[in-house]
Amino acid sequence: MQKHVTGLVQLVDVSGARPRAQTVWPTVVLPKSAIEAEIERLADILRPSNGVRASAVNHPMNTGPVPAYAPGIAVHMQVLKPGEEVEVGMRNSSLVDMCIRGTGGVKVGGKQFAVEKFDVWNTPSMETQIYRNDGSDLFVRLSYSNAPLLERLEVHYVDDEPASTGKKYTEAAEASAAGAGPRARDVAKPIVIGRDGAQMLGYEWLVDIDTVDSQPLLWPWKEVSPHLENVHAMDLGYTGRHLYVLYNPATGRRIGTSHSFFATIAKVPAGKVDRPHRHSSAAINYIMWGHGKSVVNGEKIQWEEGDLHFSAPGWSVHNHASREQGLMALTIQDHPLHIAMESLLWQETLKDPILKLGSNRGPDTNLNTLRKAA
Helix, strand or coil, X not given: CCCCCCCCCCCCCCCCCCCCCCCCCCCEEXXXXXHHHHHHHHHHCCCCCCCCEEEECCCXXXXXXCCCCECCEEEEEEEECCCCXXXXXXXXXXXXXXXXXXXXXXEECCEEEEECCCCEEEECCCCCEEEECCCCCCEEEEEEECHHHHHHCCCCXXXXXXXXXXXXXXXXXXXXXXXXXXXXXXXXXCEECCCCCCEECCHHHHHCCCCCCCCCCEECHHHHHHHHHHHHCCCCCCCCCCEEECCCHHHHHHCCCCCCCEEEEEEECCCCECCCEEECCCEXXXXXXXXXXXXXXXXXXXXXXXXXXXXXXXXXXXXXXXXXXXXXXXXXXXXXXXHHHCCCEEECCCCCCCEEECCECCCCCCHHHHHHHC
């Protein structure tokens, strides 16, 4: 017998209520030693039935239904031993991955490529994935996902049977892509309301949305790394960040690597100290090289090569400083998601106004002045 929830819907009087204070997750560091020990532990366990050797990084403040390192960002360490291969079914979450050890082969949908240390790639939603270790060392990747947000919304679709439902979805997607002729919405003409641009649209516009070709893309380290010397050589007085974003054109104005996240790689000269700033997007730094310190909401925290740092809890005042070596880091930030939601607030310095990026013009840097001086 099926049971139904019979509790009464409540009405809560919020008249005159003040805004709720936000619960900020504190900055934390997962040290390299813990990451390496966990990688070795995963390699030593009996291979699970689904072939997935993985550990999720869980923030101590997380109470969500799945592990998460930031409220909307999961980070998994994925390990394959030499000769192992794993197939992952479709899901409507998307990924950004970085290989941090070994070499491997990756197949996302119909696209495949080889990866090695510090290569980065994205995986669009609803694509099957195959990973294989074709080297002699462990193949290890850090995998960043927007699954915690979808789990909170109770809409995370996961199909681990790619040979069945996945095949049907792929066939339907290919048939849709090959479709030609007029669209139903072509005859469902917009109705103009008022004089300011408001319109009414028929149902056909809701279900037949203009498509954007979302592909898996690879940023090979051997092609990325030479360009980092450009930002590494910039003057310490540069008021921007010494980084490049790994841009996926499918994300358009949201300037993302995936539709939820951007991935940036910074190469910062020695002795650089950022100005304190804040933004509503959360940030996670993987320190690829070097060491330094951060101050987040007044708390000082140290980090070094191989550490994974939850470095910017949303809207927390923070800044980072490199030491005598300088530093190199991959940063994952849910910046594109906030632009899509019109919720990306940004304050470049605490003396500057709060901006809504995507609607307001962003802050200027002194790049033009430095180039003229050079």
